[in-house]
Amino acid sequence: MTALEEVFKKAVEAHAAGDLSKAEKLFREILEEVPEHSDAHYFVGLISVAGGHLLEALGDFQAALKVNSSVDAYWVSYLDVLIRLGSADEASAILSELKSNGAQGNHFDRLEERIALIEVNPVENKPPSPETIQAIVNLCERGLFEQAVERLLDLLSRDSSSAIVHKLLGLAYLELSQHSDALQAFEESLKIQPEDADTHFYVAEILRVRGDLEGAVASYNKTLTFNSEHIEAYNNMGISLQAQGEVGAAIVTYSKALQINPDDERAAFNLGTALRNTRFAGPDEEVGVAIAALLDKPGCVRPNTINEAVLSLVKHDEFVRRAIISCNEFESSEALKQVVSGLSKVPLLLKLMKVCPIADLEFEALFTKLRLSFLLNISSFLDDAATLEFQVALATQCYITEYIYTETEIDKKALESLIQAIEGKKVNSSPLSMNEVACLASYKDLHQHPFSRNLLEIFGENELLKLQIREPEIEIEIKPRIACFGKVDNKISVRVREQYEQNPYPKWINLCLSPDAKPISEVAKELDLQFENTEILFADNPQILVAGCGTGQQALETSSRFKGCDVLAVDLSLSSLAYAKRxxxxxxxxxxxxxxxDILQLHSIDRQFDLIESTGVLHHMADPKVGWAELVQRLKPGGLMKIALYSEFARGDIETARGTIKHLDLASDQKSIKSFRQQIKDRTHPDLFPLTTWSDFYCLSEFRDLVFHVQEHRFTLLQIQGLLKKLRLNFAGFELINNKEFIDQNSAPEALYDLEIWHNFEVENPTYFSGMYQFWCQKAFD
Ligand SMILES: C[S@@+](CC[C@H](N)C(=O)[O-])C[C@H]1O[C@@H](n2cnc3c(N)ncnc32)[C@H](O)[C@@H]1O
Incomplete structure (x- = not known):
């Protein structure tokens, strides 16, 4: 069987099994390669009929017949669609000719009966012919919607029984933003053809835009009754449910969309957003599968934003629960094998372990124990492929958390023996096992080892070696190619650079790219931002500066968020930039x-920007006001700025921790950071235990950033208000995931833009801005 025949067979099977979207995809693949494949045209036609797209179907059957006019099935389907479209005369003429040429059989007889029935009961005015419809479609395609409306109304004045004419009228009105007229037209269409999924979808869309969310959900449900694979209906139904506060139902809806098409970026993006503040009260296998698919993609979600949701789901798994409870009981290799085989059956857990630090003390205890158990029992796991997958996930988790777990003397001694054994094998040329390497990689970054290159030669570039050896190598290659500006001579900037050279922040794996880049104006509307002058919101090719881009996660997300933009991203730390560039x-x-x-040297770049973002940066400068003023200098008049700064109120715990660190005179090397962290876990400083609820607690560079930073300023909103005034910037609103709580207490629309009201709100809700104040402002015109 040729490859093409293979694809055709699969397509026919998918069609027979009712998986129409898969079948259509495969048939279209065939047509790409062999445009004159008549059977593929025929099947695509059948799928179009099933979806109610009769005109498209007509074209497909015509294409099939053009290639091969001797297949009865093609004619039968073609004539059926002609009759459905109201062209019984044309169908009758063709049928007579076919019969006179010898066509026969039940199918043809039945068609003849249908035509006869129409002839006996002729409608007074016949529905428009396909040609008439096509002419109106052409008008729409040329953007002449008003003319199309005129023609359609004229047709309807003579005969109002055609569903497609009402539907087209609805679509034309929709394009003209005449939503009430469109709704009425769609409803008329549905009276005649109540099973048309697309028309229900259009109704749902109008209701959603009008704010009738319940009505919208009901219409999306009808869409799905008649086309259970309508991905857009799932997506927009999820959005409507979420807007009604039904996040759980929205999550299930997005999961269904992903089940149908795991590559649907919008469903993945929506699911990621919905999961942010969710905790699961019980197990849910389908949602688990959808989240695992989401985490598989590099650009759909920042995993740490859904970390808590995923962990709450994973903890309902029986294996996981048992492993956490029996954490101290698997010293022997047999017991270890059992636990690992159970955990390996939870793919969602393994996926999460590979993409972000797992911010949870129970899991930390479990992973620390498992790591040591592997080390002590490694001889029982040599070339154990079944266990390797889990070991790789564990080693990846340890690498991502930057080896933050505590190592006891037992760990250290056993690790020493493992390194000696590996080196001995290298000298003797004895076979090395990847299980040994994974065991080592869960304690030490493989790139630091002198034999890292040998490992690549022995095992090739597998997942773990790529992460721990090849990627750092690539970053080293990238560094000399990054251009510099100005000179870094400010004392604080020099120290800050040193910190981020040692610990680039954050070390991310996946991120959240926007599925569709939008004009600034649209983003501003979605965020409810209020700008005095809107000229810059309509820039076609916005020039964006990301100041203090770190390892690039924010800069990349920004570059995908704004349509047609160019981004320049700068940072003090070359290691961070190399990570970002890779x-x-x-x-x-x-x-x-x-x-x-250095931001302080930005004047040496001769460029002005439409939009500048600087998040989590200015508060690490010697004088944030001076750095901020430098950024304002680089901004065009009327230009926009997104700034994120630490809140004095939200970081009370951090201030206490920084005080303790200062009092204990702790250095900020890896050993001191880890030992202080262990003290917090042990409740040596009971008032600092709440730090364990910060996700930054679970990764070395993030924890260093959190409490050991060489420079940290914090602000109140009243101070920010003063600074904005001095810098001639106008506050435009916060970027928040959810401002419902604030709005419930401050219903006046202008309250959103009043920093004094926000300040009073924060006094009452001191942890509200624990994720920093993230706000937008605009440079005044001179
Ligand atoms: C906490 S990280 C934030 C990174 C990024 N903005 C984000 O949100 O993920 C702070 C970054 O600001 C950079 N930074 C601090 N002071 C800077 C300065 N004066 N000039 C340029 N970059 C600076 C640091 O090197 C570091 O990468």
């Missing part, structure tokens, strides 16, 4: 340039 190349994003330098 990830940018991997994701094949081409609208970002990176440069190394």
């Amino acid at each position: 990830k940018t190349d991997e994701l094949r994003l081409s609208n970002i340039d990176y440069m190394q330098g």
Whole structure:
């Protein structure tokens, strides 16, 4: 069987099994390669009929007949569609000719009976012919919607029994934003053809835009009754449910969309957003599968934003629960094997372990124990492929958390023996097992080992070696290619750079790219931002500066958020920039340039920007106001700025921790950071235990950033208000996931833009801005 025949067979099977979207995809693949494949045209036609797309179907059957007019089935389907479209005369003429040429059989007889019935009961005015419909479709395609409406109304004045004419009228009105007229037209169409999934969908869309969310959900449900694979209906139904506060139902809806098409970026993006503040009260296998698919993609969600949701789901798994409870009981290799085989059956857990630090003390205890158990029992796991998958996930988790777990003397001694054994095998040329390497990689970054290159030669570039050896190598290759500006001579900038050279922040794996880049104006509308001058919101090719881009996650997300933009991303730390550039190349994003330098030296770049973002950066400068003023200088008049700063109120715990660190005179090397962290876990400083609820607690560079930073300023909103005034910036609103709580207490629309009201709200809700104040402002015109 040729490859093409193979695809055809699969397509026919999918069609027979009712998986129409898969079948259509495969048939279209065949037509790409062999445009004159008549059977593929025929099947695509059948699928179009099933979806109610009769005109498209007509074209497909015509194409099939053009290639081969001797297949009865093609004629039968073609004539059926002609009759349905109201062209019984034309069908009758063709049928007579076919019969006179010898066509016979039940199918043809039945068609003849249908035509006869229409002839006996002729409608007074016949529905429009396909040609008439096509002419109106052409008008729409040329954007002449008003003319199309005129023609359609004229047709309806003579005969109002055609569902497709009402539907087209609805679509034309929709394009003209005449939503009430469109709704009425669609409803008329549905009276005649109540099973048309697309028309129900259009009704749902109008209701959603009008704010009738319940009505919208009901219509999306009808859409899905008649076309259970309508992905857009799932997506927009989820959005409507979420807007009604039914996040759980929305999650189930997005999961269904992903079940149908795991590559649907919108469903993945929507699911990621819905999961942010969710905790699961019980197990849910289908949602688990959808989340695992989501985590498989590099650009749909920042895993740490759904970490808590995923962990709450995973903890309902029986294996996981048992492993956590029996954490101290698997010293022997047999017991270890059992636990690992149970955990390996929870793919969602393994996926999460590979993409972000798992911010949870119970899991930390479990992983620390498992890591040691592997080390002590490694001889029982040599070349154990079944266990390797879990070991790789564990080693990846340890690498991502930057080896933050505590190592006891037992760990250290056993690790020493493992390194000696591996080195001995290298000298003796004895076979090395990947299980041994994974065991080592869960304690030490493989790239640091002198034999890292040998490992690549022995095992090739597998998942773990790529992560721990090849990727750091690529970053080293990238570093000299990054351009610099100005000179870093500010004392604080020098110290800050040193910190981020040692610990680039954050070390991310996946991120959340926007599925569709939007004009600034649209983003501003979605965020409810209020700008005095809106000229810059309509820039076609916005020039964006990301100041203090770190390892690139934010810069990349920004580059995908704004349509047609060019981004320049700068940072003090070359290691961070190399990480950012590697990830940018991997994701094949081409609208970002990176440069190394100090924000204080930005005047040496001769460029003005439409939009500047600086999040989590200015509060680490010697004088944030001076850095901020430098950014304002780089902004065009009327230009927009997104700033994120630490809140004095939200970081009370951090201030206490920084005080303790200062009092204990702790250094910020890896050993001191880890030992202080262990003290917090042990409740040596009971008032600091709440730090364990910060996700930054679970990764070395993030924990260093959280409490050991060389420079940290914090602000109140009243101070920010003063600074904005001095810098001649106008506050435009916060970027928040959810501002419902604030709005419930402050219903006046202008309250959203009043920093004094926000300040009073924060006094009452001191942890509200624990994720920093993230806000937008606009540079005044001179
Ligand atoms: C906490 S990280 C934030 C990174 C990124 N903005 C984000 O939100 O993921 C702070 C970054 O700001 C950079 N930074 C701090 N002071 C800077 C300065 N004066 N000039 C340029 N970059 C600076 C640091 O090197 C570090 O990468």
